[in-house]
Amino acid sequence: MFTTILKYELKYFLRNKIISVLFAVLIAITFYALYNGSTFYKKQTSVIEKLKVKDSTAFQTIIQNFKAGDTLTADAKWKYKNLQRASWAIFDNRFNVFWQPKPISVINIGNRDVYPYYQEIMPVSLYMRLFKNEISNPNSLLIGNIDFSYVILFLMPLFIISLLFNFISENKEKGIQSFLETNATSFSNYLYCRLAFYILIIVAILLLLFSMAYFLFFKDVSGILFLKIFIYSIFYSLFWIVICFGVNKLNKTSVFNISFLISLWLCFSILIPSVANQVAAYKYPINTEEISKNIRRVQLNGDNKEYSNVLKKFYSKYPQYYNNDTSETTLFSLAYLAQGQLSDLEGDSLLNGICEKMLLKQKFLKRISYLDPCMYLQNKYADLTETNLIDYVDYLKRLQRFNKELKLFYFKKAFTDDKMDLTYYQKMPKWK
Amino acid sequence: MLEAISIVKDYKGQKALNYVSFKVNLGEVFCLVGANGAGKSTLIKLFTGQLTPTTGSANIDGYSVAGDFNAVKHKVAYIPENLMLYGHLNAIENLDLFCSVSNLKYTTNELSLFLRQAGLNEVHYSKRLENYSKGMRQKVGIAYALAKKAEYLFLDEPTSGLDPKSIIEFSEIIKQLSKTGITILMTSHDLHRSINDADKIGIMKDGNLLEVIETDDYTHSELEEKYMNYMIN
Numbered sequence: 001m002f003t004t005i006l007k008y009e010l011k012y013f014l015r016n017k018i019i020s021v022l023f024a025v026l027i028a029i030t031f032y033a034l035y036n037g038s039t040f041y042k043k044q045t046s047v048i049e050k051l052k053v054k055d056s057t058a059f060q061t062i063i064q065n066f067k068a069g070d071t072l073t074a075d076a077k078w079k080y081k082n083l084q085r086a087s088w089a090i091f092d093n094r095f096n097v098f099w100q101p102k103p104i105s106v107i108n109i110g111n112r113d114v115y116p117y118y119q120e121i122m123p124v125s126l127y128m129r130l131f132k133n134e135i136s137n138p139n140s141l142l143i144g145n146i147d148f149s150y151v152i153l154f155l156m157p158l159f160i161i162s163l164l165f166n167f168i169s170e171n172k173e174k175g176i177q178s179f180l181e182t183n184a185t186s187f188s189n190y191l192y193c194r195l196a197f198y199i200l201i202i203v204a205i206l207l208l209l210f211s212m213a214y215f216l217f218f219k220d221v222s223g224i225l226f227l228k229i230f231i232y233s234i235f236y237s238l239f240w241i242v243i244c245f246g247v248n249k250l251n252k253t254s255v256f257n258i259s260f261l262i263s264l265w266l267c268f269s270i271l272i273p274s275v276a277n278q279v280a281a282y283k284y285p286i287n288t289e290e291i292s293k294n295i296r297r298v299q300l301n302g303d304n305k306e307y308s309n310v311l312k313k314f315y316s317k318y319p320q321y322y323n324n325d326t327s328e329t330t331l332f333s334l335a336y337l338a339q340g341q342l343s344d345l346e347g348d349s350l351l352n353g354i355c356e357k358m359l360l361k362q363k364f365l366k367r368i369s370y371l372d373p374c375m376y377l378q379n380k381y382a383d384l385t386e387t388n389l390i391d392y393v394d395y396l397k398r399l400q401r402f403n404k405e406l407k408l409f410y411f412k413k414a415f416t417d418d419k420m421d422l423t424y425y426q427k428m429p430k431w432k
Numbered sequence: 433m434l435e436a437i438s439i440v441k442d443y444k445g446q447k448a449l450n451y452v453s454f455k456v457n458l459g460e461v462f463c464l465v466g467a468n469g470a471g472k473s474t475l476i477k478l479f480t481g482q483l484t485p486t487t488g489s490a491n492i493d494g495y496s497v498a499g500d501f502n503a504v505k506h507k508v509a510y511i512p513e514n515l516m517l518y519g520h521l522n523a524i525e526n527l528d529l530f531c532s533v534s535n536l537k538y539t540t541n542e543l544s545l546f547l548r549q550a551g552l553n554e555v556h557y558s559k560r561l562e563n564y565s566k567g568m569r570q571k572v573g574i575a576y577a578l579a580k581k582a583e584y585l586f587l588d589e590p591t592s593g594l595d596p597k598s599i600i601e602f603s604e605i606i607k608q609l610s611k612t613g614i615t616i617l618m619t620s621h622d623l624h625r626s627i628n629d630a631d632k633i634g635i636m637k638d639g640n641l642l643e644v645i646e647t648d649d650y651t652h653s654e655l656e657e658k659y660m661n662y663m664i665n
Contacts, residue, residue, distance in 0.1 A: 001532050001533060001535065004528065004529060004532035005529070005532065005533070008518070008521060008525060008528075008529045011520065011521060011525070012518070012520050012521070015520045015560075016520060173516075174514075174515070174516035174517065174518075174519075175512040175513070175514045175515040175516055175517075176515070176516070176517065176518070178477075178480075178482055178510070178512045179510065179511065179512055179515055179517075179530075179573070180530070180533060181481070181482065182480040182481060182482065182505075182508060182509075182510035182586075183505075183508070183509055183510060183530070183534060183576065183580065184530070184533040184534045185505075185533070185534055185535050189533075190533045
């Protein structure tokens with residue numbers, strides 16, 4: 001019986017024009033989604049690679065300048081002199097930091113288009129630059145993307161609904177249910193066989209989509225990671241199959257079923273996530289503007305007394321850098337450094353507060369996601385592809401640590417007024 | 433033998449059937465006639481296990497349908513009023529599928545034979561049912577009854593919505609099925625066809641079986657007069 005039912009259900013699947021068109025659309029959108037994700041990933045990695053080359057070239061120039069020494073031209077010699085003085089070099093040298101995308105992020109762009117994935121920083125005045133970048137570049141904030149996860153999260157349930165909305169009601173409306181209930185050995189067995197067919201066909205379609213993704217775009221990605229994402233997607237699709245079956249079991253008309261199922265889809269895909277996000281935004285407001293407002297460009301008005309006051313304040317916080325022998329020529333540059341660090345200190349605590357709120361927000365949304373499989377899978381995708389808020393917070397924390405390493409590197413020399421030489425430069429911290 | 437024994441069926445406090453009793457002997461064609469809501473389809477549903485009586489019993493071969501339908505299920509075939517079947521499959525495929533669901537295995541030739549016996553023209557076998565008329569779909573249903581080797585056939589309003597040619601064809605099929613020994617219980621609004629097709633006619637009104645008439649004892653006009661008298665009074 002099972003094989004005959006499979007055979008005829010497959011014929012139904014292949015002969016139904018609407019299903020065939022939807023299937024073709026699903027395949028086409030999947031291909032576009034993968035292409036879109038891949039283009040996005042390639043764009044980000046290519047920009048990062050270019051910046052890495054730029055940083056490396058800049059560092060090589062420093063090394064070459066040191067090696068060339070006295071043979072440099074007058075202009076280059078002046079720059080070379082600046083390089084030797086840490087309190088000056090700290091403002092000349094720029095560093096690019098990156099939120100490096102993983103190849104698997106092709107599947108799920110996640111937060112990668114919301115937050116900046118690279119930033120050019122200086123060892124001092126970090127926060128002024130950090131959030132100036134973000135605020136001046138919000139063009140892709142919350143636009144959303146058609147990526148592979150979009151297909152699985154939003155389109156696959158719609159496809160399942162279109163296949164199964166009249167799974168039982170069609171039989172009732174066509175007189176088949178009463179015909180079979182009286183005539184067949186078991187109508188429920190017939191239904192379960194059909195259901196098994198649809199489970200098989202959905203798994204087969206998912207397998208096709210994932211194979212398409214794997215062989216066209218992810219030959220280098222870990223198979224285990226891919227398998228994990230595949231298994232989560234199967235469970236998510238099974239959830240929708242069960243929902244469709246449950247709604248059909250209410251014994252209502254096909255029109256009722258489709259309306260109810262679409263309402264559920266809207267609820268799980270849009271309503272619950274957006275309400276949860278609204279509540280999260282209200283409970284844990286994240287306002288980076290606060291940093292840009294509070295952290296201003298360092299401004300000193302050229303008064304030695306002011307410089308001394310700034311340094312006094314700085315030394316009270318960082319006694320390890322105290323230098324009794326500060327000459328008048330370096331007073332301004334050290335005061336400038338000190339002022340930058342004092343405002344970074346303020347930025348540090350503001351950023352820590354923001355990161356904490358981001359994590360709390362993420363935790364809150366994760367808790368809510370247990371009520372909504374769509375949100376749950378969305379989170380899982382973001383976790384597995386490392387494109388979620390936690391990964392961005394982790395990037396910010398690494399950035400903070402790197403910045404501290406850089407400061408230490410320059411401050412050591414700046415406040416002792418020691419010259420920076422080639423050997424010292426070669427110990428310069430690198431972004432990992 | 434089919435037997436209705438003092439059947440009462442209540443629907444939300446209203447009596448759909450009120451102590452209905454009758455017998456249908458083997459090989460007989462019994463037609464229930466009456467206005468909409470008379471209780472004809474309810475009786476068919478009670479005999480096909482879709483409903484259970486409030487009191488009384490619908491029996492097939494001495495087995496109560498409500499209590500022991502599985503014992504006689506293999507002998508029963510039922511064709512509902514609006515049997516659409518699967519429009520994307522052709523007649524052979526529909527028949528094959530429904531036979532398979534009933535654990536019956538036939539070759540394509542055998543299935544074709546059943547369709548031919550049910551009066552379906554061979555040129556239609558490979559056409560999808562979405563292009564079939566109601567009469568043609570009913571023939572597929574009857575072919576299923578033949579494939580199942582059903583001893584009892586229940587037809588709910590089989591001629592409603594059929595064109596005159598299809599009604600005549602259908603009458604022929606009923607006669608042939610009856611000749612093979614199949615017992616038929618059907619409902620109809622068409623008094624004239626019923627007197628031709630059935631051996632007995634049961635006139636129903638408001639859940640009551642008013643009279644069972646042997647069709648051989650009446651002419652068309654006599655039956656019509658009797659029926660109208662019942663309906664008016």
